[in-house]
Amino acid sequence: MPQLDFTWWIINFFIIWTxxxxxxxxxxxxxxxxxLTTTDSLQIEKNSTNWQWL
Incomplete structure (x- = not known):
């Protein structure tokens, strides 16, 4: 029955486009x-730039 084929075609058409x-x-x-990382990295505050060598 061609009506059933067209019905399934319409249903599948709308499902795929959705x-x-x-x-x-x-x-x-x-x-x-x-x-997200760039906005988080802007909030980092450094108090010193000296390296602590052990």
């Missing part, structure tokens, strides 16, 4: 590890 759009949204809104 998955693609969801993946793109997650990738665009995801913060990279590099951005």
């Amino acid at each position: 998955a693609i759009l969801l993946t793109l949204v997650i990738l665009v809104n995801n913060k990279t590890a590099q951005n």
